[in-house]
Amino acid sequence: MAQRRIRGGKLVMVLCVVAMCRAVPINDLIYRASQQSDQLHALSTMLTQELGSEVFPIDRVHACHTSSLQTPTDKEQALQVSESDLLSLARSLLQAWSGPLVVLSSSTNVLPYSAQSTLSKTIQKMQEHSKDLKDGLDILSSKMGPAAQTITSLPFIETNEIGQDKITKLLSCFRRDSHKIDSFLKVLRCRAANMQPQMC
Numbered sequence: 001m002a003q004r005r006i007r008g009g010k011l012v013m014v015l016c017v018v019a020m021c022r023a024v025p026i027n028d029l030i031y032r033a034s035q036q037s038d039q040l041h042a043l044s045t046m047l048t049q050e051l052g053s054e055v056f057p058i059d060r061v062h063a064c065h066t067s068s069l070q071t072p073t074d075k076e077q078a079l080q081v082s083e084s085d086l087l088s089l090a091r092s093l094l095q096a097w098s099g100p101l102v103v104l105s106s107s108t109n110v111l112p113y114s115a116q117s118t119l120s121k122t123i124q125k126m127q128e129h130s131k132d133l134k135d136g137l138d139i140l141s142s143k144m145g146p147a148a149q150t151i152t153s154l155p156f157i158e159t160n161e162i163g164q165d166k167i168t169k170l171l172s173c174f175r176r177d178s179h180k181i182d183s184f185l186k187v188l189r190c191r192a193a194n195m196q197p198q199m200c
Helices: 002-023 026-051 083-096 098-106 113-144 163-192
Strands: none
Touching (some): 026 113, 083 098, 083 163, 098 163, 113 163
16 A cells, blocks of 8 residues: 555656646756756766777768668758757657667676676666656657657667677767767757857
């Protein structure tokens, strides 16, 4: 009985948080999402540098499971994309990593023992930041209309790679995609603040 009350209390708390978020102005939601994505990218960068995986050669078409998604290649291109499409791209990339992050977390046992704890804790933080960011972008997309709510499916097929090579590849790809997400949200934040394009 007590367990049911606890679960009910958590549900009420979550619903209250969601209700508060829905009442927050779009500009504030974009700013918060941009801060969250910045932290997520910082975590992925730190982890790839610690493992030396920043030198992994990413094939532009085939190496990452998200490579088929057509995204702006630089800031100038991103500035030409609508707010709804940028948000849709960010949400698609974020959604595509929910499974691979679980795979990454379960692969840490192949590393030397000294690296397992650090990697496991950092990946756990990445998963938490990803979930929080996804929840925030879901709310934001509901305020921006149907185009922003579109998500492109990017299936992840786990390969037979084992060991640190697999971890290195996944981390390199995640670092690339988290940078894209962060860049798209920074452009959205810039537009929400009515800044001139050259200031973004």
